[in-house]
Amino acid sequence: MGQEHQRLIRKLETIARLTDADRQAFNGLPLRIRAFEADTDLVRDGDKPSECCLLVEGLACRYKLLGHGGRQIMSFHVPGEIPDLQSLHLRVMDHSLGTLTRGVAAYIPHEAVGRITERSASVTAVLWRESLIDAAIFREWLAGIGRRTAHQRVAHLICEFFLRMRPLGLTRDGTMDLPITQAEFGDALGLSTVHVNRVLQDLRAEELITYKGGQLRIDDLARIQRLADFDPTYLHLLPDALEPDAFRPEGLASR
Amino acid sequence: MGQEHQRLIRKLETIARLTDADRQAFNGLPLRIRAFEADTDLVRDGDKPSECCLLVEGLACRYKLLGHGGRQIMSFHVPGEIPDLQSLHLRVMDHSLGTLTRGVAAYIPHEAVGRITERSASVTAVLWRESLIDAAIFREWLAGIGRRTAHQRVAHLICEFFLRMRPLGLTRDGTMDLPITQAEFGDALGLSTVHVNRVLQDLRAEELITYKGGQLRIDDLARIQRLADFDPTYLHLLPDALEPDAFRPEGLASR
């Protein structure tokens, strides 16, 4: 019933229409709140968690460490998401969940999630859909890393961040908080830090973005989308959530 | 109740334990059978399918066409899988499903799948798990394309094929049918055809594999796994299905 549940519900409302009963079910989930620092592992590769982790404040990512010392970030997560929802049905973690900034997490016992899904097919459908969108984003990243240039990849990721954060009220106009290092960008995009740096400079020089102090402004959305070959279909957002302004619910506002 | 249902059930048995009731539910699914040629789209980017597609015979893949003429293959599929299961909860396709060889598909109405999932939480759990493993494979590919060398990527994909096909009885000893062109390998791994060719030659020269006429034999599984940095955890196979020989059910046998 607190802010934490609202975060979750607001996020789910961007991808599915919830009934009152659905909202009640989510509201009833027991949460164990915990604050975290930046660069903390919330769940680790090989773990067999008995709870999921709702991100309430801050940024997180899922990543794998590879044999020869490399790291691949496979997803970024914003407040309201449950990055390790898959652990509900996959007992052992095949990757880690780590934080990028300080923030707040809320742990939900698997058992509690299992209870509301068994009780309601529509709650199940919403969460299943959420996990399928997660997979859709992996597919898009796969296509990007496999076949797009470095410039397109960076631009694409920026577009994605923006479209995901906007319906959650985490942007003001074209600006969002994105306190992510260039090394992290690189680990997500399969690029070196140095190259990310050069690409970002090019995007700035092209007057597509302004980026400093962890604040990113998109100066020309249409053009950066075109450069990135960005089509938001894969995010499977509801029409409301895709529109710039149609979606401005009260609370947790963008201010 | 036909061979087609058995394919599905056998595949699901590699990732989850089914109850008799589960098997019955799957057996009761209505199927519309259809043969297909190689290089046919079964479902296309942008479609809004009202049925899922069970692969009964042959090989298929999911892919995206990118703006500048590139293609990224995001997954390969073997008989018994439902490559577009996600369409159950994501109305519009964000990629295409195409065949690589001739074969047979069986279409299942979403409505029928919805019926058995609403009726049984355990059926739902199995299918949900299946879709989560799908996502886990995307993650692994992401890590590979992002951070592994071309040699590792090719080796990794070969290991994955082998471990996925073996529990389905699609291998004999170290050999499997893999009638895939080098261009397709490249589109899956983010490499050019030419480079795939050179890497395959290296693997042959290293006596890791034998590959001709669409037949691939793994000559040294341990060594190729090491080279690929391959850890099968991400496939989330049941212990039975991971063991070389513990899992040899009758029927549909490897002959």
Next chain:
DNA sequence: CGTGTTATTGACCAACATCAAACTTAGTGG
């Protein structure tokens, strides 16, 4: 046999990696 697809080879090239150093910024403690 002929014809189209697939595999192979060679020459050349570009995007991006690596290495190393300098510079900036944000915190931190005095």
Next chain:
DNA sequence: CCACTAAGTTTGATGTTGGTCAATAACACG
């Protein structure tokens, strides 16, 4: 409020993996 430090960013020089182009060789199939 300033010096100090560590983290992050930027720059330059150089190297390498893997791409591109183009031609040839092997097959597969009707």
